Amino acid sequence: MNRSTHGWKWLLVSPALLVLVFAASGPLLIVAVYSFLSPGNMGGVAWEFSTEAWFRVFFKRDIFEPENVALNADFLAVFQRTLWLSFQTTVICALLGFPTAWFIATRPPHRRMIWLFLITVPFWTNLLIRTFAIQELIRNNGTINTLLQWLGITSRPIDMMYTDFAVLMGMSYVFLPLMVLPLYAAMEKLDFRLVEAGYDLYASRMQVLRHVILPLVKPGFIAGSILVFIPSIGAYVTPSVLGGGRSMMVGNLIALQFGQGRNWPLGAALAMLLLVVVVTALIFYLRVTSRETGERHG
Amino acid sequence: MANPAFDVRRLPGFGTVAILTLALLYLPIVMLVVFSFNEAPSQSTWGGFSLKWYEAAFNNRQVIEVSIRSLWLALVAAGISTFLATLAALATTRVGRFPGQTMIYALINQPLMVPEIVTGIALLIFVAFLKVQTGYTGMGYLVLAHTAFCIPFAYLPIRARLETMDLTLERAAADLYATPVKTFTYVTFPLLVPGIVAGFMLGFVVSLDTVVITEFVKSAGQDTLPTYMLGQLRRSITPEMNAIATLFLALSLVVVSLFFLITRKRG
Amino acid sequence: MVTDQQNHHDEIEIVRVGKVFGQGDTAYHALIDIDLAIRSGEFFTLLGPSGCGKTTLLRVIAGFEHPNSGTLRIKGVDVAGQAPNQRRVNTVFQNYALFPHLTVAQNIGFGLKMLGRPRAEIAATTDEMMHLVKMDSMAARKPAELSGGQQQRVALARALAPRPNVLLLDEPLSALDLKLRKEMQTELKRLQVETGITFVFVTHDQEEALTMSDRIAVMQQGRILQLGTPQEIYHAPTTRFVADFIGETNVLNLQVVAVQGNSAELALPSGQVVSARLAAGLVPKQGDTVAAVIRPEQATLTTPDAGHMPATVHNAVFFGTDTHIHLTLADGQPFILRRQNNAGLSDPEQGSQIGVTLAQGALQILKGD
Numbered sequence: 001m002n003r004s005t006h007g008w009k010w011l012l013v014s015p016a017l018l019v020l021v022f023a024a025s026g027p028l029l030i031v032a033v034y035s036f037l038s039p040g041n042m043g044g045v046a047w048e049f050s051t052e053a054w055f056r057v058f059f060k061r062d063i064f065e066p067e068n069v070a071l072n073a074d075f076l077a078v079f080q081r082t083l084w085l086s087f088q089t090t091v092i093c094a095l096l097g098f099p100t101a102w103f104i105a106t107r108p109p110h111r112r113m114i115w116l117f118l119i120t121v122p123f124w125t126n127l128l129i130r131t132f133a134i135q136e137l138i139r140n141n142g143t144i145n146t147l148l149q150w151l152g153i154t155s156r157p158i159d160m161m162y163t164d165f166a167v168l169m170g171m172s173y174v175f176l177p178l179m180v181l182p183l184y185a186a187m188e189k190l191d192f193r194l195v196e197a198g199y200d201l202y203a204s205r206m207q208v209l210r211h212v213i214l215p216l217v218k219p220g221f222i223a224g225s226i227l228v229f230i231p232s233i234g235a236y237v238t239p240s241v242l243g244g245g246r247s248m249m250v251g252n253l254i255a256l257q258f259g260q261g262r263n264w265p266l267g268a269a270l271a272m273l274l275l276v277v278v279v280t281a282l283i284f285y286l287r288v289t290s291r292e293t294g295e296r297h298g
Numbered sequence: 299m300a301n302p303a304f305d306v307r308r309l310p311g312f313g314t315v316a317i318l319t320l321a322l323l324y325l326p327i328v329m330l331v332v333f334s335f336n337e338a339p340s341q342s343t344w345g346g347f348s349l350k351w352y353e354a355a356f357n358n359r360q361v362i363e364v365s366i367r368s369l370w371l372a373l374v375a376a377g378i379s380t381f382l383a384t385l386a387a388l389a390t391t392r393v394g395r396f397p398g399q400t401m402i403y404a405l406i407n408q409p410l411m412v413p414e415i416v417t418g419i420a421l422l423i424f425v426a427f428l429k430v431q432t433g434y435t436g437m438g439y440l441v442l443a444h445t446a447f448c449i450p451f452a453y454l455p456i457r458a459r460l461e462t463m464d465l466t467l468e469r470a471a472a473d474l475y476a477t478p479v480k481t482f483t484y485v486t487f488p489l490l491v492p493g494i495v496a497g498f499m500l501g502f503v504v505s506l507d508t509v510v511i512t513e514f515v516k517s518a519g520q521d522t523l524p525t526y527m528l529g530q531l532r533r534s535i536t537p538e539m540n541a542i543a544t545l546f547l548a549l550s551l552v553v554v555s556l557f558f559l560i561t562r563k564r565g
Numbered sequence: 566m567v568t569d570q571q572n573h574h575d576e577i578e579i580v581r582v583g584k585v586f587g588q589g590d591t592a593y594h595a596l597i598d599i600d601l602a603i604r605s606g607e608f609f610t611l612l613g614p615s616g617c618g619k620t621t622l623l624r625v626i627a628g629f630e631h632p633n634s635g636t637l638r639i640k641g642v643d644v645a646g647q648a649p650n651q652r653r654v655n656t657v658f659q660n661y662a663l664f665p666h667l668t669v670a671q672n673i674g675f676g677l678k679m680l681g682r683p684r685a686e687i688a689a690t691t692d693e694m695m696h697l698v699k700m701d702s703m704a705a706r707k708p709a710e711l712s713g714g715q716q717q718r719v720a721l722a723r724a725l726a727p728r729p730n731v732l733l734l735d736e737p738l739s740a741l742d743l744k745l746r747k748e749m750q751t752e753l754k755r756l757q758v759e760t761g762i763t764f765v766f767v768t769h770d771q772e773e774a775l776t777m778s779d780r781i782a783v784m785q786q787g788r789i790l791q792l793g794t795p796q797e798i799y800h801a802p803t804t805r806f807v808a809d810f811i812g813e814t815n816v817l818n819l820q821v822v823a824v825q826g827n828s829a830e831l832a833l834p835s836g837q838v839v840s841a842r843l844a845a846g847l848v849p850k851q852g853d854t855v856a857a858v859i860r861p862e863q864a865t866l867t868t869p870d871a872g873h874m875p876a877t878v879h880n881a882v883f884f885g886t887d888t889h890i891h892l893t894l895a896d897g898q899p900f901i902l903r904r905q906n907n908a909g910l911s912d913p914e915q916g917s918q919i920g921v922t923l924a925q926g927a928l929q930i931l932k933g934d
Contacts, residue, residue, distance in 0.1 A: 012389035013402065016382035016449055020405050023446035027420035028412070034423055044426065096319045099309075103316030106307035117558055122323050124554045126507045128524050129543045132531060133326035136333075136540075143329055146342030176323060195306045196629060197662040199649045201676035202727065205310055211675075213309075215666040234413025236510050241531050251415040258419055258514070268423070271416045278413055303631045304648050 028275070035268035045264050053265035057273060075253065082249045085168055086232035090179075092172040093228045094221070097179035101220075104180075105187035116184070123177035131241045134170045135161065138242075162244040170238040175231060179224035186220025219289060226285045230278055250274050327547065334540035351541035360526065361542060368506055368523040371437070375444035376452070376501035382445070383452035383501075384494055391460040409447045417447070418514035425515050435517045443515045444505045451504045452497035455561070459493025492560050499557050503550065575641075576731060576763040577603040577626060582635030584621055584787075595621040597787040599635070603731075603765060608757050610766045612774040613784035614810070619767045620659075622784075623733050626765065627656050640730065650679075655724040656733040660740075661716045663708040669719050670695070670704040676727035694722035697756065714745045721753075725760065732757075734766045738773065750777055771811045775799060783807050800860070803844040803932050808858040813889075815861065815900050817928070821853045829930060831857060833873050834895060841928035849930070856931045861889065861903035863927035866913065872920025876900060881912040888912060892921065 038050040055061075057075060062068035104115040122130065137143045138160040145157040160166050190213070198212040214221075236251035243249070248256075250270065257267030334352070338345025355361050390402060409417065425439045467489065471481040509524040516525060523546065530539055584596040595618045603609045611619035624630040625637060628649035637644055644652055655676065663672050673694050674687045682690075695701050698718040708716055717737055724732055734753075738746045754777050757764045768774055774781050775795045782792045783806075791798060791807045802808035805816070819831040822838055829849065830838045841857050849855055869875050876892035879899070885906070890913065892900045902921060904910070913919055 009389040009393065009396070012385040016386040016453075017402065017405055019379075019382060019442070019446050020408065020449060023421065023424075023442045024409055024412075024417060025405055027424040028416070030423055030427075031416070031420045096315065096322075099312035099315035100319045102309060102312050113558075117554075118320060119323070120558075121551065121554060122327065124503060124550050125327065126524060126543075126546055126550065128509055128527050128531070129330070129546060130326070132527070132539065132543060133330045135531070136330060136535075137326050141340065141342055143342055173323070173326065176319070191662075192306055193658060193660060193662045194664060196649070197656070197658060197664070198675075198679075199304075199306060199629075200627060200654075200656045201679055201723070202650045203675075203679040204650060205308075207679055209309060211679075212664065215664075230411075231413070234415055236413075236415040236418075237528070241528070251413065254415055254419060255514075258422060264423065267419055271419055274413060275416050278411070282411060304628055306629070 031268045031271050034265055035272050037265045037268075039263045039265055050265065053263070053269040056263075056266050057269050078248050078250060078253050081164065081247070082233050085164060085171065085249065086229050086235075088168055089171040089175060089232045090225050090228045092168070093176050093179040094225065096172075097176055097183060097224065098221075100176075101180045101183035101187055104184050105190070119177055119180050123181075127174060127237055128241075130174050131170055131238050134166075134173055135241060138166055138169065161242065162246045164243070164247050166242040167239045167247050167249070170242040171232055171235060174238060175228045178227040178231070182223035182227060183217065183220045186217040186223075190216055222285065222288060226281065230281055233281075234274060234278060330540050331544045331547065334537055334544045336537050336540075339536050351537045352545075354536075354538045355541045355545070358538070361523075364521045364523045364526040367521070371440060371444055371522060372502045372505040374441055375448050375505040376498050378441075379445045379448035379501050380452045380456075380494060380498040383449050383497055384456055384490070386449075387453055387456040387460055391457050392465070406453055407450050410450050414508075414510040418510045421511060422514040429517075437520065439515050439517075440512065440520060440522075443511050444508065447508060447511055448501035448504050452501040455496040455500060456490065456493040459490060459496070463489055496557060496561055499553055499560075503553050506546075506549075575602045576605045576607070576639065577601070577765070578636075578638040578641075579603075579622075579626075580636045580638070582622075582625065582632045582637060584618075584625060584630060585633050594787050596625070596632070599789060601782060601789065601792070603763060605763055606761045608754065608764045608766065608777060608779045610768060610774045610778040610781045611784055612768060612771060612781050612810075614769055616786075617784040618787040619784050620735055623656070623735055623765065623767050626731070627654055627733055628652050653727075653729050654731045654733060655727060655729040656735065657717075657720050657724045657737045659735045659737065661708075661720040661737075663716055663719055663723070665708055667707075668704065669700060669706050669708070669711070672708070672719055673722045673726050675723060680727065690726050694726045697725070698722045698752075713740055714749070717741065717749065721756070725756070725762070729762065731763045731765060734764060736767055736769070738768070739770075746773075753777065775811070783810065800927075801842060801844070801929050802858060805856065805858075805931055808929075808931065813861050813901055813903075814858045815864070817857050817859070817898075818854055819857055821849045821851055821855060823851060824849060828926070829855075831855070831928065831930075835874060837873055839873060839923055839928060840926050841930050842926060843930050844932050847930060847932055857928040858931060859923055859928050861901040862887075863924040864900070864902045865922045865924075866890065866902060866904060867920045867922050869918040869920045872922040874900075874921045874923075876919055876921050878913045878915055878917050878919060880915055883912075892919070894921075 034045055035053050036049055036051065037045040038048045038052065040046045056072065058072055060070050060072045062070075100119065104112060104119065107115055135142070139145070140157040140159065140161065144160070145154075148154045149157065160169075194216065195208060195212055198208040203211060233249075234251055235249055236255060239247060239249040239252050240255075243252070245252075251274075254267050254270045254274065257263045257270065261267065333340075333344075335347050335349065336345055337348040337350070386406065390396075390399070421439075421443050425443075428439070429435055463486075468481055468485055471485045472478075476484065507524065508522075509528055512522050513525050513528065516522070521529070523542075527539065527542065579599050579601040582596055582599045583594070586593045586595055597618075599618075599622060611622060613619050621630060625632055626639075628644070628647060628651075631645070639652060639654065664675065667675070670691050674691045677687045677690060691704075692701075695704060698721055700715065700718050700722065703711065703715065703719075708719070711719065717740075720737070737753075738749050741749060750773060753764075753766075766774075766777065775798075778795055780792065780794055781798050783790045783798060785806055791803050793801075798807065799811055802811065802814075808814045808816070819833065819841075821829055822832045823830040824843075827843050827845075829841050829843055831841050832838055843849075865872075874894055876894050879891040879893055882889045882891070883906075887903050887905045890902045890904060892902060894900050900921065
């Protein structure tokens with residue numbers, strides 16, 4: 001490539017980059033800046049430097065005795081719930097997603113497309129619709145409660161909405177295809193002669209799963225886990241609809257500061273915190289996968 | 299004496315779990331669709347078949363308005379982002395390493411990595427600032443936000459298509475005295491079209507689907523279908539929502555099928 | 566009748582086994598009516614071109630394919646219901662199938678670990694196996710770091726470690742270069758004799774089969790054409806295919822003059838009569854025209870008027886230890902003659918006339934194909 005075409009390339013790519021910097025990356029910098037400002041009177045910010053927002057993320061100050069500093073238990077509970085629910089979601093998706101991916105990968109080749117299509121359709125369905133669908137199932141007048149009462153198993157509806165359980169159900173439902181697809185990709189490439197070798201050497205079916213199959217599909221498994229975990233910790237819609245104000249995750253907490261909370265710098269600080277956690281998880285994932293592929297190629 | 303063959307692909311119980319999972323995956327959606335045809339205003343008791351909720355939806359002016367706005371926004375955002383993404387893909391694919399590569403990839407893929415809530419409030423702040431400074435409160439902000447968000451989704455299929463394209467065809471064209479512009483117009487571009495179409499469709503669906511960013515960027519009266527639904531979900535719910543959701547679902551299904559057909563035909 | 570004692574002398578009995586893939590129009594008969602008894606401690610080879618069913622038969626023994634008809638008995642026990650992990654049979658796969666995520670030592674010890682043997686025993690046996698295949702220093706390496714020959718040896722050690730009754734080898738040497746292959750052939754033979762394990766070896770290389778086997782079964786299109794020792798297969802092929810497949814051969818179509826027991830007298834064009842062996846069960850009538858084969862080294866060069874057949878020299882090809890002389894017979898048929906390169910004889914000139922003498926009793930009359 002000579003010099004003149006090099007210039008061409010930059011010209012071609014710059015409109016996209018401009019839009020992205022303007023409407024995606026640039027604003028992130030603004031968020032970082034805002035996290036160090038003071039809240040304005042009616043929302044918004046006042047242009048005064050302050051670390052109060054960052055302080056509030058982790059700690060609480062007694063209004064009457066400012067020297068009393070304690071950990072911000074409410075926020076901490078939200079952070080904890082976020083991590084714990086995301087972890088549980090990943091586990092559920094793994095438990096259900098692994099057999100599903102295996103099933104699809106072991107169908108005869110000409111039929112696989114159909115199964116892949118089937119698993120992809122819910123994934124393309126609007127997130128809101130999927131969340132709405134779950135809500136319709138679990139709310140007090142919803143399908144499950146009506147069915148249970150009709151069958152005579154319960155006499156009163158079971159409260160499922162606005163609980164951690166509801167959010168967990170919703171997130172597992174929404175993110176399941178994201179676990180299946182990378183797992184499937186890894187399983188499709190699996191050399192089944194290795195599985196045969198395992199059986200030839202006296203392994204039972206469970207032993208083959210544990211000692212041969214799982215180690216060989218590990219990259220797909222890790223990819224799927226990350227694809228579920230990271231969006232989970234940043235979830236907003238699902239916990240908002242299914243958890244209400246009672247089962248808040250970090251995303252809801254952030255949004256609150258820009259609504260009723262009227263504390264934009266605090267919201268900005270929380271957003272930055274979330275971003276840092278997500279980026280850390282991503283870097284961790286990249287490290288792990290490059291180590292895997294490094295090991296593989298000796 | 300045909301014995302059941304020893305199938306190395308079989309793992310006990312996996313088939314059952316898989317089928318159950320797929321059933322569970324579809325159950326909520328199927329219920330949604332079924333009850334959209336419910337005569338009674340409930341999702342638990344069946345009152346008979348009726349299309350009245352669809353009628354209500356079609357007569358609901360607000361629903362029509364937000365739907366049209368959503369479609370318009372999706373078309374525009376997908377269109378612009380596909381165009382920009384095509385340019386970007388042409389510039390960054392098949393050229394080996396170049397300075398600033400990592401940064402450019404990071405920028406392009408950033409909407410995929412950053413949680414939508416973070417981008418949402420970032421844009422909220424930014425747009426609020428601009429509104430005060432310029433007084434402009436039109437759809438421009440939404441278009442800009444959606445376009446940016448759609449770029450990586452359009453970029454990926456186009457790039458994938460470019461990378462698997464046969465370079466020799468372009469070389470053959472050059473050998474036959476075609477100028478770079480002619481080569482692009484008559485060889486590269488036609489071959490690229492399936493990738494571009496796939497990118498457009500991906501961007502279209504993503505824009506239609508986006509709730510969080512739209513929620514934080516919109517001004518009053520700029521609801522899209524998802525934000526309208528979000529608002530409704532927090533209040534009263536009638537099977538009219540089911541009807542709207544079913545229609546939306548049908549649209550997604552059509553787009554997904556098309557996408558599958560287009561990307562599969564190439565083998 | 567076969568007695569129980571005889572049964573246990575046979576490691577593997579394959580009785581009228583058939584295997585079909587697919588159904589109806591697309592049915593593919595991979596194995597047809599296979600009858601075979603492999604003896605304990607034997608080095609048994611399945612030989613044939615690709616697609617002849619030898620690998621399928623191996624997989625049937627291992628348990629990865631189930632026969633549609635017939636019985637398979639291992640040590641007298643019908644193994645119809647037994648899964649591969651229940652049979653005391655181990656396989657050396659064609660592509661080695663070493664577990665890429667495990668080290669050499671872990672690969673070798675895999676079978677014993679699956680069987681639940683104590684750690685000390687696994688370690689001891691692994692060491693022993695690595696020593697046996699001369700891979701002692703490679704215990705911690707991963708398969709990706711090994712050469713083809715090394716991987717092959719690990720695959721062998723892995724299959725031997727659980728001390729199976731039968732070892733199945735699916736063309737294990739086909740991916741190796743010539744020199745390595747010859748080395749491994751000697752190695753394998755030595756191992757088999759040392760361990761006394763029954764080897765069932767699959768190959769398409771006839772030379773390999775001849776050098777290593779105690780007995781060979783030649784297969785074609787799902788059937789066994791001939792079963793016998795290497796000498797029997799080589800010197801007394803019963804069909805054209807077997808004769809052609811193993812080594813070089815000459816085919817002569819001659820008329821039967823007389824039949825006596827398991828030999829016959831055949832008439833040559835010159836009028837002379839030469840004796841030939843009959844394939845078992847063959848009873849031709851006087852006057853029949855039969856196909857008879859003779860190996861190139863069993864014909865000698867002589868003067869044109871002496872010998873059984875006159876021929877014209879086409880060319881001579883030098884092979885180091887011997888020379889192949891390509892001839893054309895009086896009726897236009899080609900004939901190859903092999904002569905050892907001692908005695909410093911010079912090659913006959915192209916186009917010259919010579920005579921061919923056939924060793925008595927070397928001609929083998931074939932069954933009709």
